[in-house]
Amino acid sequence: MHLGMLLEMAADGMADRVALGPLASGLTFAELASQARRLGAALEALPGERVGLIDLNSPAVPLTLFGAAIAGKPFVPINYRLADPQLRAIVARTAPATIIVGEGVVERVGPVDGVEFLSRAEALALAENPEGKEADGWGGDAEEIAVLLFTSGTTGEPKAAVLRHSNLTEYIISTVEFAGSAEDEAAIVSVPPYHIAGISAVLSSTYSGRRVVQLEAFDPVAWVRTVRKESITHAMVVPTMLGRILDIVESDGLGLPSLRSLSYGGGPMPLPVIERAVGLLPHVGFVNAYGLTETSSTIAVLGPDDHQAAFASDDPAVRARLASVGKPLPTLEVSIRDAAGIEVPVGERGEISVRGGQVSGEYLGRGTTLDSDGWFPTRDEGNLDEAGYLFVHGRLDDVIVRGGENLSPGEIEAVLLEHPSVLEAPLLVRDPEQGVGRAGRRRRRHFRRGDGGGPQGTCPHPAAFQPGADHIQFREELPFNESGKLLRRVLRTELSEAFT
Amino acid sequence: MSLVAKPGTRYRSAVDQTEVIVVKPASGPVDLRCGGHPMVAIGTEVPAGLTLDPAFSAGTPLGKRFADGETGVELLCTKGGAGSLSIGEVILSQKDAKPLPSSD
Numbered sequence: 001m002h003l004g005m006l007l008e009m010a011a012d013g014m015a016d017r018v019a020l021g022p023l024a025s026g027l028t029f030a031e032l033a034s035q036a037r038r039l040g041a042a043l044e045a046l047p048g049e050r051v052g053l054i055d056l057n058s059p060a061v062p063l064t065l066f067g068a069a070i071a072g073k074p075f076v077p078i079n080y081r082l083a084d085p086q087l088r089a090i091v092a093r094t095a096p097a098t099i100i101v102g103e104g105v106v107e108r109v110g111p112v113d114g115v116e117f118l119s120r121a122e123a124l125a126l127a128e129n130p131e132g133k134e135a136d137g138w139g140g141d142a143e144e145i146a147v148l149l150f151t152s153g154t155t156g157e158p159k160a161a162v163l164r165h166s167n168l169t170e171y172i173i174s175t176v177e178f179a180g181s182a183e184d185e186a187a188i189v190s191v192p193p194y195h196i197a198g199i200s201a202v203l204s205s206t207y208s209g210r211r212v213v214q215l216e217a218f219d220p221v222a223w224v225r226t227v228r229k230e231s232i233t234h235a236m237v238v239p240t241m242l243g244r245i246l247d248i249v250e251s252d253g254l255g256l257p258s259l260r261s262l263s264y265g266g267g268p269m270p271l272p273v274i275e276r277a278v279g280l281l282p283h284v285g286f287v288n289a290y291g292l293t294e295t296s297s298t299i300a301v302l303g304p305d306d307h308q309a310a311f312a313s314d315d316p317a318v319r320a321r322l323a324s325v326g327k328p329l330p331t332l333e334v335s336i337r338d339a340a341g342i343e344v345p346v347g348e349r350g351e352i353s354v355r356g357g358q359v360s361g362e363y364l365g366r367g368t369t370l371d372s373d374g375w376f377p378t379r380d381e382g383n384l385d386e387a388g389y390l391f392v393h394g395r396l397d398d399v400i401v402r403g404g405e406n407l408s409p410g411e412i413e414a415v416l417l418e419h420p421s422v423l424e425a426p427l428l429v430r431d432p433e434q435g436v437g438r439a440g441r442r443r444r445r446h447f448r449r450g451d452g453g454g455p456q457g458t459c460p461h462p463a464a465f466q467p468g469a470d471h472i473q474f475r476e477e478l479p480f481n482e483s484g485k486l487l488r489r490v491l492r493t494e495l496s497e498a499f500t
Numbered sequence: 501m502s503l504v505a506k507p508g509t510r511y512r513s514a515v516d517q518t519e520v521i522v523v524k525p526a527s528g529p530v531d532l533r534c535g536g537h538p539m540v541a542i543g544t545e546v547p548a549g550l551t552l553d554p555a556f557s558a559g560t561p562l563g564k565r566f567a568d569g570e571t572g573v574e575l576l577c578t579k580g581g582a583g584s585l586s587i588g589e590v591i592l593s594q595k596d597a598k599p600l601p602s603s604d
Contacts, residue, residue, distance in 0.1 A: 001508055001576075007580055012563040080585040142508040151537065166508070173523065173576060176598040178563025187602075200604040210603075235604050263603045289603035366603055 001169035002140035003069035004040075006207050007033050011137075013179050013401075018378055022230065023186075027059065029209070032066075033058035035127035035132035039063050040070025040146045042126040043098065044135060047116050050148070052076040052099030053092070053193060054109075056216040059402050060120045061193045061294065062202045063127050064100055065147070069165070069253065070135045074145040076160075077194040079152075081481070082110050090150055090158065091115055142166040147199055148364060149293050152481055160364035161293045163199075171296040172203050181210040185260075187234040190215040190223055190241070197236055197266060200297035220244035224256070231258040234442040236289075238266035240480060243273050244425075249280055256281060263287035263300070267485055268392070270417040271323060278311065290325030290392055292378060294369075295359040299334070300390045302326030317385065323414070324389040332356025334390060335375065336383055350383040351396055424478050428495060471499045504530050512537035515552045518560045518581030524567075524574035532573075534560065548604025556584040556591065566592040581595050 011033035018026040027035070043051050043064075053061065053076070061077070068075035068432060076094050080089070081104065088109050091099065095114030099124045109117075124130060145167040150158040157302035187210050191197045205212045213230045215222055218241055226232065237245065249256060255478070261286050262277070269288065278286065285304030302325055310322040328334040335343050336350040344350040353375045361376035362368045370376050381393040394413075416425035466494045473495065479487040504511075504526040512519045513534035517548075519542070525586050530541045536553025540546055560566075562580035567573070574595070575585065585592040 175600045288603045298603045
């Protein structure tokens with residue numbers, strides 16, 4: 001299936017529902033489709049084989065996502081927060097292309113061979129032009145590339161993940177019921193357009209018939225105000241957003257009465273934050289989603305019922321599921337494997353591998369990373385419990401080997417995060433056989449250099465610190481990217497400078 | 501007989517507005533019909549003069565999925581119509597949707 005068809009189906013079946021913007025003045029699905037077809041016809045005629053976008057959220061994002069699909073060109077949303085040299089390098093890798101840009105981008109990037117820039121206003125004018133020709137939204141090959149997403153490059157040179165129409169539409173039609181949203185439902189989209197969650201939010205809202213209200217970029221005050229003003233029912237946040245939202249809700253005491261569903265993902269969410277969220281927003285259904293860019297978004301979901309069951313249970317195994325990412329989607333397979341690629345027994349840890357139609361595992365210029373049976377090795381460490389709940393422990397590349405024992409940073413970080421004064425606690429290994437560098441944020445007391453005993457008085461889990469850490473650094477701030485992902489590479493450089 | 505072999509192949513009804521796309525292919529050739537008459541691949545000519553068979557007129561709603569256990573074929577309705585989908589004379593059953601909690 002093809003992205004254009006998702007939009008055509010919505011335009012056919014829900015023509016007069018508001019798709020995008022305020023209820024009183026937003027675009028209907030029929031208007032959204034019509035504008036996307038016009039932009040598609042224009043993009044087809046513009047130079048370049050790809051359509052880039054370097055901009056904040058605006059109606060140009062969904063219009064360009066669908067318009068590029070209709071034009072038969074890959075959509076390449078690029079991180080506008082990159083430093084100028086990195087941004088220029090990514091733009092050069094996107095050529096030959098037409099790139100839709102927000103204010104100031106052309107000045108930042110400068111001229112690049114094979115790249116034409118189109119301002120957001122120009123793109124919207126093409127979409128809105130009533131005289132404009134409309135391309136066919138039904139056509140298109142499902143095996144063509146729909147979206148290229150550059151990975152955040154937290155560990156190295158950014159790679160361009162390839163998502164084909166078949167990957168994205170498989171995810172949508174297998175997880176979303178067509179026109180399944182109630183007419184009054186509305187989702188707020190505040191993740192940036194270059195994040196996979198930004199793409200999947202557009203697609204799943206379109207297919208389910210849910211109105212989308214965009215924030216140009218995440219800001220906690222604007223987020224809370226918009227949720228209240230626009231009667232938002234559904235939202236997705238990454239870990240760094242939720243705490244800041246809760247601060248506002250707690251201090252003004254006005255709640256978020258319209259909100260029904262709040263999903264979180266994009267990184268590990270500290271348990272205390274979730275407990276606080278459930279306490280402050282008791283009427284909201286919480287959803288924890290786990291997925292990767294390379295898997296077209298979500299591959300496992302911990303739903304509202306799971307959250308309630310875990311909170312209500314005295315059984316430690318059931319309570320522990322609050323720290324899980326729920327069960328894998330029924331339309332795909334998950335297998336936990338050891339270093340040799342052999343599936344490990346239930347409960348044991350290994351590399352999370354996944355197989356299914358939504359899984360791409362392909363990078364531009366590097367080909368596929370799927371094995372011969374179609375399995376994608378995620379490089380995430382995890383385990384499944386007896387009931388099939390998936391636990392994610394962190395990146396395999398971050399696993400710490402001390403004294404012949406494998407330690408997962410996520411496990412140790414989770415223990416540190418139980419402390420009320422610790423907001424973040426990333427662990428890094430400097431040399432896999434030598435030492436661990438650790439940085440905690442906001443000091444409480446009694447943290448000290450480990451000598452085999454661990455940070456005394458604060459950590460109830462001595463096993464986590466048995467070998468002892470070489471260095472502990474306390475900080476007020478840590479380097480995060482826009483989507484709340486810790487920039488481990490940056491931190492590693494800073495720490496190695498501090499401790500040599 | 502239609503092959504219904506490749507996911508993404510689209511068919512239209514010869515007697516009403518119904519259009520479907522193949523989500524899962526059939527194991528072999530199947531006699532895919534809508535409104536009592538064979539469906540045709542999109543882009544090929546629709547035979548003239550056919551009318552909707554009242555025995556196959558319960559309708560095919562937009563966005564619903566239909567599956568046949570025997571052949572393994574699974575279809576998604578991309579345009580709704582008055583005819584019912586069938587394999588030969590056997591009406592295809594609508595697949596119960598179990599939507600997941602919204603995660604994005």
